[in-house]
Amino acid sequence: MSGLTFDETAVETWAKNHIPGFTGPVAATKFSGGQSNPTYRLDTPGGPYVLRRKPPGVLLRSAHAVDREYRVQNALAETDVPVAKMHALCEDDGVIGSAFYIMAHVEGRSFDQPSLPGETPKTRDAIIDEMNRVLAAIHEVDLDAVGLSDFGPTGHYCQRQTDRWTKQYHATQTEDLPDMEALIGWLQANMPEDDGQRRLVHGDYRLDNLLFAPGRARILAVLDWELSTIGHPYADLAAVIMQWSMPATAEGRGLAGIDRAALGLWSDQRFIDTYCTRRDLSGIGDFNFYLAFCFFRMAAILQGVKKRALDGNASDPERGLKLGAYVPQFARAGLEATAR
Numbered sequence: 001m002s003g004l005t006f007d008e009t010a011v012e013t014w015a016k017n018h019i020p021g022f023t024g025p026v027a028a029t030k031f032s033g034g035q036s037n038p039t040y041r042l043d044t045p046g047g048p049y050v051l052r053r054k055p056p057g058v059l060l061r062s063a064h065a066v067d068r069e070y071r072v073q074n075a076l077a078e079t080d081v082p083v084a085k086m087h088a089l090c091e092d093d094g095v096i097g098s099a100f101y102i103m104a105h106v107e108g109r110s111f112d113q114p115s116l117p118g119e120t121p122k123t124r125d126a127i128i129d130e131m132n133r134v135l136a137a138i139h140e141v142d143l144d145a146v147g148l149s150d151f152g153p154t155g156h157y158c159q160r161q162t163d164r165w166t167k168q169y170h171a172t173q174t175e176d177l178p179d180m181e182a183l184i185g186w187l188q189a190n191m192p193e194d195d196g197q198r199r200l201v202h203g204d205y206r207l208d209n210l211l212f213a214p215g216r217a218r219i220l221a222v223l224d225w226e227l228s229t230i231g232h233p234y235a236d237l238a239a240v241i242m243q244w245s246m247p248a249t250a251e252g253r254g255l256a257g258i259d260r261a262a263l264g265l266w267s268d269q270r271f272i273d274t275y276c277t278r279r280d281l282s283g284i285g286d287f288n289f290y291l292a293f294c295f296f297r298m299a300a301i302l303q304g305v306k307k308r309a310l311d312g313n314a315s316d317p318e319r320g321l322k323l324g325a326y327v328p329q330f331a332r333a334g335l336e337a338t339a340r
Helices: 008-017 066-075 121-139 157-172 177-190 233-244 268-278 287-311 317-325 327-339
Strands: 027-030 039-044 047-053 087-088 100-104 199-201 210-212 219-222 229-231
Touching: 039 210, 047 066, 047 210, 066 087, 066 100, 066 229, 087 287, 121 199, 121 210, 121 219, 121 233, 121 268, 157 177, 157 229, 157 287, 177 287, 177 327, 199 233, 233 268, 233 287, 287 317
Parallel strands: none
Antiparallel strands: 027 039, 039 047, 047 100, 087 100, 199 229, 210 219
16 A cells, blocks of 8 residues: 555544544545645545545654644634535544544635636636635634634744744755755845734635635635644735746746736736735735745745655655756745845
């Protein structure tokens, strides 16, 4: 049995004891794509479920925290942030070899490309507006009311994250990248003062992590909460703008070179301004810092993906190597963002 398959009978036995009404037999099918926590559709006589697990092998400390994913989505169940229903968390590695959780299967549609091929200008406008609405909703969550006030450490989020991902990057480094070292140096030298904002942040908010209702511009579930924590909301906003600046390819998943106005897609500034209106903000200073920070963090994340692919622990090794090839581009783009 490979590290990315598991004993379906063991899952069935465990789930019967922890999820009311769960019945077997279980047939598991791994979802394609995704480079973090492997995710599977579980088909059962009572309907489909979704299982998300830690990957096998030696992992970086604090990475792939499925328990945190489970906790945050469970806490958001009664808020304006759409999430899948959480059923049960298993922290016993002995069941299938690593921790996992089971959640409801959401019948929705996802979009891999932010250019939204096949949609009309009107529906593209509505989809991006909904994406903007939900991002603002995440940042307006009352942490005390939902029991997440301790979901992240106190202190300067951007400093903390820069330190963390610098360590992660160096721990998985496979080649010398002067642009990445220069970017790390610029971030440390230009770190804004902590303004005290402590909000729930998703950490990887982008179109392909959202499930929309069939035929409607309505988000049913925000997925992939692995990087979520308490932090600075502008980092999430800048991550959207960062993604749009990438090449309009299967791996880049960006909007570079696309005539957005002709397709009904939003400009960067419109997305930022609408977000500010929704959150009653007058504007955002030092946005170039948050944008450079997002390029840096994504470069560090993709470096980890590349290292796992080389080590044989990636969810999709071939795609992992393709994504890892973007590390130099993200580092270079981060440096360019410093001058915006």
